[in-house]
Amino acid sequence: MNSGNGTQAQIGDIRIENATLVLGPEASGTATLATTLINQGAAPDSLIxxxxxNKPVYVTPGAGELSAGAAVSFGYNSSSWINSYEFTAPVSSYVPVKIQFRDAGTVMLSVLTVPPTNIYEGIAPEPATLPTAS
Known part of the structure; x- marks a missing residue:
């Protein structure tokens, strides 16, 4: 479901709250998915x-582990990030986002893009460029 507070979804025991794509600095071709993932189940799960x-993204290493009963925030007041470094979509458009969990399964969302202003000011890809594989 889409609303002014971002996209909400439920897949298995995982709740996705307030999913919003915050565009990166102008002409950077980047975006950050600001969202909270909540594991409402009794067993851990993982964002895989x-x-x-339709392009793969960077997730802060280790940030996708969802303990039973825990919530993990990404992009807003967080040290965890979900970033796209190959992003092209205008402000106020809806973009397909596919999220896959080890146990809960896969969910497809339509997520609104917003500029990095007002309540989204300061949300930007961290790291600013795609890390090189080691």
Whole structure:
């Protein structure tokens, strides 16, 4: 479901709250998915894959582990990030986002893009550029 507070979804025991794509600095071709993932179940689960606009993204290493009963925030007041470094979509458009969990399964969302202003000011990809594989 889409609203002014971002996209909400439920897949298995995982709740996705307030999913919003915050565009990166102008002409950077980046975006950050600001959202909270809540594991409402009694067993842990893991975020194992995300695509934004049909392209793979960077997730802060280790951030996708969801303990039973825990919530993990990404992009807003957080040290965890979900970033696209190959992003092209205008402000106020809806973009397909595919999120896959080890146990809960896969969910497809339509997520609104917003500029990095007002309540989204300061949300930007961290790190600013895609880290090189080691």
């Amino acid at each position: 894959g995300i695509e934004i606009n």
